Amino acid sequence: MAVGKEIRGKIKSVENTKKITKAMEMVAASKMRKAQERMRAARPYSEKVRTITAHLANANPEYTHPFMAQAKDVQAKAVGFIVVTTDKGLCGGMNTNVLRQVTQKIRELEQAGNRIEAVAIGNKGLGFLNRVGVKVVSHATQIGDTPHLEKLIGPVKVMLDAYQEGKLDAVYLCYTKFVNTMKQEPMVEQLLPLPKQALEADAYTHAWDYIYEPDAQVVIDELLVRYVEALVYQAVAENLASEQSARMVAMKAASDNAGSVIGELKLVYNKTRQAAITKELSEIVAGAAAV
DSSP: OHHHHHHHHHHHHHHHHHHHHHHHHHHHHHHHHHHHHHHHHHHHHHHHHHHHHHHHHHHOOSOOOTTTSOOOSSOOOEEEEEEEOOSSOOSTTHHHHHHHHHHHHHHHHHHTTOEEEEEEESHHHHHHHHHHTOEEEEEEOOOOSSOOHHHHHHHHHHHHHHHHTTSOSEEEEEEEEEEETTEEEEEEEEEESOOGGGGOOSOOSSOOOOOOSSOHHHHHHHHHHHHHHHHHHHHHHHHHHHHHHHHHHHHHHHHHHHHHHHHHHHHHHHHHHHHHHHHHHHHHHHHHHHO
């Protein structure tokens, strides 16, 4: 019964794996609810800042912030990417999908003669960018289940400062958007210069006029920076919610597959055991008949 013993060992191993994947599924389901609540809580602030920024854009002040200035048709210098991924794996094809789109966009820009610089948020994105040879100017890893804006501002500010100094022509934000528990959508969006549709206010029939204190430049500078920071934070929150949802679905699929494998192994074990018993009975009958 050496074969039977080997099969029993395989069954035990798969059962242990199933326990682990089931526990990870339950943990991911618990974290997913909190991540979704955090993501939805950040949306009103982001939307309000966007609305105020849109009003300022329509007010046409004398000062125009570099974030709002559209790129000119000049020879491109460099393009920046803020790539948001997870720190851990075991979440299905979530990271693969967004990194595939990042790779496609990078190839298009490189063929047009652009240099690429990147900020990596998450271990998976950092490892990928290093492997493909993209210059990583800063990174933030080990964010945890609760993202803090102060941990994100530093790495992102490096790229924002480079854009304001004219070293970058555009900045793209890459992350996974949470749609629902079963669907997460990879996104590669233009962050800077802020696209016109992002600065379009709701349909108003009147013009906006503001009194700036101390002056328009200070107010718009602070507001635009807060708006961009809100966009990055919202992307990280969306990515965390997508991560937990994808991990829960992946671990559920792994648990179901483990159950199927256990059933197949038990069937093989029972057939092997029955064959051994039948063989022994046949030998006993044959021996008795010979006597």
